[in-house]
Amino acid sequence: MIKKKYPWSKVAWQNWEAMLRRASTYKPRLYHCIVRWKAPKEGMTKCNTDGASQGNPGSSAYGFCLRNSHGDLIYAAAENIGITTSVEAELRAILEAIKYCVAKKVEKLIVESDSLLMVKIIKEVWKVPWELADYFDELKREMTKIEVTDYLANLAINAAEKKTFRSFEQLPSMGRKIVNMGKEQIPVLRVRTKRIIQRHA
The missing domain is CATH 3.30.420.10 (Ribonuclease H-like superfamily/Ribonuclease H)
Structure with missing residues (x-):
């Protein structure tokens, strides 16, 4: 179960107590980047x-x-x-x-x-x-x-x-918000648990 939920973990689980302790204190490393929509040419x-x-x-x-x-x-x-x-x-x-x-x-x-x-x-x-x-x-x-x-x-x-x-x-309200943020060149913070490659959106 632990390996399925945390497949990247390299910890050798020895007993249930150690496994539960590790799982309860686990904090993923977060990666972030700034994404800004870029308008196309005329x-x-x-x-x-x-x-x-x-x-x-x-x-x-x-x-x-x-x-x-x-x-x-x-x-x-x-x-x-x-x-x-x-x-x-x-x-x-x-x-x-x-x-x-x-x-x-x-x-x-x-x-x-x-x-x-x-x-x-x-x-x-x-x-x-x-x-x-x-x-x-x-x-x-x-x-x-x-x-x-x-x-x-x-x-x-x-x-x-x-x-x-x-x-x-x-558009629904979230869609209108995203379009307006793109027009105004307002950057968006994208956060994930995997490393993000910086690029325009």
Whole structure:
């Protein structure tokens, strides 16, 4: 149980008392970085994507939003995709965002994901998991139709229907707050128990 909850622990557990004492006093090391959304250049659109899974695998959702060079919301969507992994949710977020942009004839797009894994897979630095090969092949086909320059996921996890937002006013309060913070270049403090690679969001 301890190894499952704290797989990184190198402590050799000798008895229950030592194990309970160690678990009750455990404090994870926290890493933080400042994240600031950067607006795209004039005439370009920026798409931020996210995917989430409660349990991994578990109930999952993806989300994406499009913003212009002024930081104004163009479109956003979020959808529950059932029981799957966070990796699939991240990939589906990018795929659905690209498909929407192709359909709406968005000419120049910058795609940003908070998933280093997805970035490496798309750039073909890392191999795509075999179970996601079909989604990845579809993504590559869609990306040939558009010039890709190189929050919403958790919102939909407990909702069965797809949610779309075509104006700033339609966003929930947290979504409006995030968009406004990006426009005003207000940095966000991101804290995790794993080391964070500093980059723009």
